[in-house]
Amino acid sequence: MDAKNVIIYSSVDGQTLKICNKLVEEFKHSNKEVALYSIDDFTENINNYDKIIIGASIRYGVHNKSIIDFINKNKEQLDTKKTVFFSVNLVARKPEKNRADTNPYVIKFFQNIDWKPTIVEVFAGKLDYQKYPFFDRIMIQFIMWMTKGPTDSKSKIEYTNWDKVAAFGKQLCKM
Ligand SMILES: Cc1cc2nc3c(=O)[nH]c(=O)nc-3n(C[C@H](O)[C@H](O)[C@H](O)COP(=O)(O)O)c2cc1C
Numbered sequence: 711m712d713a714k715n716v717i718i719y720s721s722v723d724g725q726t727l728k729i730c731n732k733l734v735e736e737f738k739h740s741n742k743e744v745a746l747y748s749i750d751d752f753t754e755n756i757n758n759y760d761k762i763i764i765g766a767s768i769r770y771g772v773h774n775k776s777i778i779d780f781i782n783k784n785k786e787q788l789d790t791k792k793t794v795f796f797s798v799n800l801v802a803r804k805p806e807k808n809r810a811d812t813n814p815y816v817i818k819f820f821q822n823i824d825w826k827p828t829i830v831e832v833f834a835g836k837l838d839y840q841k842y843p844f845f846d847r848i849m850i851q852f853i854m855w856m857t858k859g860p861t862d863s864k865s866k867i868e869y870t871n872w873d874k875v876a877a878f879g880k881q882l883c884k885m
Pocket residue numbers: 720721722723724725726727767768769770771772798799800801802834835836837838842846850853
């Protein structure tokens with residue numbers, strides 16, 4: 711019987727979800743099924759699945775608390791399965807910070823959680839100042855200024871490398 715796959719994500723402005731949708735496409739190309747759930751809608755028992763892929767974006771330095779709670783709550787079961795974690799953030803737009811072992815948020819995440827997924831990946835997200843409420847815009851402009859990124863409030867840049875996402879999707883189908 712085919713392995714049962716699920717992607718569980720947390721996305722605020724939709725970029726992590728867009729990446730998940732690309733992964734779903736890759737599963738379809740490989741004639742494999744995969745379920746897709748927002749963390750807020752996932753009520754199933756994870757034992758219904760063999761391969762669990764978790765994706766979350768960074769906001770103010772951290773991944774969504776529901777994702778962290780979910781991992782902590784299901785740790786024992788997760789350790790018996792093939793698991794994947796990927797993070798989406800803007801710091802990953804920098805080539806020297808776009809790998810699991812070089813992205814500061816991913817490094818910190820795994821220093822604070824007792825979980826070792828089979829595969830860990832990181833993708834650059836999207837910057838869209840016009841979409842952010844005033845306070846967030848000012849904060850992101852500040853973060854961007856600190857990290858030598860664009861600060862023009864009209865900037866709308868998708869940094870996600872879709873070839874990297876597609877290759878990751880293929881890797882997930884084969885694992
Ligand atoms: C309020 C806010 C805070 C953010 N904080 C960070 C941050 O601390 N570090 C970072 O690299 N990216 C940060 N980002 C960028 C997001 O991670 C990026 O836009 C990502 O694409 C969002 O994915 P999502 O749409 O799936 O939530 C922030 C974005 C917003 C709107």
